[in-house]
Amino acid sequence: MLGDGARDARRTELYLDSLVQADDRRALDVPVDTGLDPAVRLAAQRLRSDLVRVHPSFRFEEALAARLSLGAARLRAGLPVEPAEAPAHVPATIAFLRLPTSTAPDVDASAAVQFRNPLLSARPPRPLLFGGVGVASAAISIGAVYVAWRWSHPSPTPMGRAARAAHGSRVTHPAGRSRRTAVLQGILGVVS
Amino acid sequence: MLSKTEEGARLARLDRDRGLVEAARRDPAQFDALYRKYLAQVYSFAYYELRDHHAAEDATERVFMKALAGLPRFEERAGDFTMAPAFGRSGSSTPQAPDADASTFRIWLFRIARNVVANEHRHDRRRPAAPLEEALGLSAPDDIAEAAVAREAGSAAWEAVARLPEDRRRAVILRFVDEMSTAEIAGVLGRSEGAVRVLIHRALRSVAADLRGRLS
Numbered sequence: 001m002l003g004d005g006a007r008d009a010r011r012t013e014l015y016l017d018s019l020v021q022a023d024d025r026r027a028l029d030v031p032v033d034t035g036l037d038p039a040v041r042l043a044a045q046r047l048r049s050d051l052v053r054v055h056p057s058f059r060f061e062e063a064l065a066a067r068l069s070l071g072a073a074r075l076r077a078g079l080p081v082e083p084a085e086a087p088a089h090v091p092a093t094i095a096f097l098r099l100p101t102s103t104a105p106d107v108d109a110s111a112a113v114q115f116r117n118p119l120l121s122a123r124p125p126r127p128l129l130f131g132g133v134g135v136a137s138a139a140i141s142i143g144a145v146y147v148a149w150r151w152s153h154p155s156p157t158p159m160g161r162a163a164r165a166a167h168g169s170r171v172t173h174p175a176g177r178s179r180r181t182a183v184l185q186g187i188l189g190v191v192s
Numbered sequence: 193m194l195s196k197t198e199e200g201a202r203l204a205r206l207d208r209d210r211g212l213v214e215a216a217r218r219d220p221a222q223f224d225a226l227y228r229k230y231l232a233q234v235y236s237f238a239y240y241e242l243r244d245h246h247a248a249e250d251a252t253e254r255v256f257m258k259a260l261a262g263l264p265r266f267e268e269r270a271g272d273f274t275m276a277p278a279f280g281r282s283g284s285s286t287p288q289a290p291d292a293d294a295s296t297f298r299i300w301l302f303r304i305a306r307n308v309v310a311n312e313h314r315h316d317r318r319r320p321a322a323p324l325e326e327a328l329g330l331s332a333p334d335d336i337a338e339a340a341v342a343r344e345a346g347s348a349a350w351e352a353v354a355r356l357p358e359d360r361r362r363a364v365i366l367r368f369v370d371e372m373s374t375a376e377i378a379g380v381l382g383r384s385e386g387a388v389r390v391l392i393h394r395a396l397r398s399v400a401a402d403l404r405g406r407l408s
Contacts, residue, residue, distance in 0.1 A: 006386060009393035013374055016392070020371060039400035040393070043349075047399065050349040051368040054239050055232040060249050064256065068227055071260050072220035081261040 011036055012044070019048050209297040216263055223260050230298065231256075233370045234305050240365045241309045243354070251312055255305045266300055299379035302370070306362070306380060313358075352402035353395075359383075360395035367392055 011033065018031040030045060055061075071081035207213070212229070215222040234255050239248035353364055359381065366372045366380060374392075378385045 005390060005393075009386075009389035012393040012396060013389050016367065037397070037400070039404060040396045043396045043400035043403060046349045046403065047353070047364065047368045047396075050347050051240070051353070051365070053232055053369055054236045056235045056249060056252065060252075061228075061231060064231075064253055065224060065227065067253070068223060068256060068260055069221065071257060072223055075220040075260070081257055 008037075012040060015041065016044055016048075019044060023048075207296045213263070213266065213297050220260065220263070223263065226259075226297065227256055230301055233298075234301065236369050237302065237305055237365060238309055240353075240369055241362070242312055247312060251305070251308050254308045255301065258304050258308070259301055262304070266297065296379075298372075299376055302366070302372075302380040303382075348403055348406050349399065352399040355402065356395050356398055360391050360398070363388055363391040364395045364399075 015031070015033045015036050018033075022029070022031055033041065074081055074083075209226065209229075212222070212225050216226055231252070235248055235252045238251040238255070239245070242248050242251060353361055356364065362381065363377055366377045367374075372380070374385050374388050377383075377392075378388045381388065383391070
């Protein structure tokens with residue numbers, strides 16, 4: 001035995017089903033259930049017309065398809081879908097950032113800096129704003145890595161090796177050496 | 193008690209995605225067909241829940257990556273739902289012929305989506321964040337759907353739905369946006385069909401009262 005609430009709920013459900021069926025038939029008339037609360041009926045019709053399905057952008061669809069394809073290839077190779085050491089997602093939101101409209105920069109999203117991590121290249125590019133400190137820090141890090149690499153990889157050409165040998169045999173002022181070392185340590189973030 | 197063969201036959205009848213799922217299990221590259229079929233539905237669910245374009249994209253990505261990774265375990269996890277006594281579009285509790293439109297894969301996929309969205313809500317509560325577009329007053333210039341939905345966001349109906357309690361809102365989105373039957377929603381939310389019916393009925397009453405209040 002159904003209570004009043006359950007009976008009303010069942011009646012509402014049947015009405016919603018009839019709305020869906022009317023749409024499937026492309027019927028122009030909206031079904032009417034005189035026993036149903038008119039306010040509920042109106043709300044159902046309103047939600048039926050207003051809550052539309054949304055499709056993501058084509059760019060996102062294809063980027064995610066590419067990621068899934070890579071994941072499928074990894075699965076076929078007996079590996080997990082995503083590598084365990086994958087870097088965290090670049091957040092699409094900035095916590096607590098609420099710039100007043102008057103001071104917000106006039107930024108065109110399409111012209112904003114695009115961050116492209118090769119490991120995440122399949123993800124859709126998103127405009128991100130970087131602070132000056134972040135950009136400078138990244139540039140210094142890349143430069144330091146390059147200097148360290150060059151330091152440990154002598155040039156393959158005879159001229160390069162000769163230049164390096166001549167440079168190494170030069171008498172250097174101790175203060176100069178320590179200053180250069182300090183600068184390098186500063187770049188690399190080494191604390192002595 | 194159903195034998196394995198009978199159970200398999202029942203599942204084959206119940207699940208309209210059975211062929212696609214089996215193909216994807218044999219060759220994960222075939223998962224693409226399932227992805228294309230359900231992308232808009234999952235994205236819409238995430239978008240209406242999270243109300244942010246980028247958050248919805250991230251959630252959608254997580255859902256499909258999890259689904260791809262978990263596909264070998266799909267049948268076992270969906271087993272309890274496939275044994276539900278009724279699976280008709282009308283969601284009646286009386287036994288019915290299986291619905292040709294039913295998909296246990298869709299139920300399973302939306303269970304993943306529900307968990308991903310719930311995690312996102314928990315994360316938001318811990319660390320309130322403002323979308324970049326909101327902070328800078330920008331909107332994605334190349335996304336017409338986004339702009340259309342943004343206009344819809346201003347509608348009274350959507351605002352009324354957004355004010356609903358979480359379980360009612362979720363049931364309404366699954367019913368109206370993803371056009372799920374009561375039985376499918378029950379499978380996604382882990383509730384009985386009767387409970388889902390009452391959730392939707394009460395949600396409609398709340399929306400009706402909200403709309404009436406605005407008009408007056």
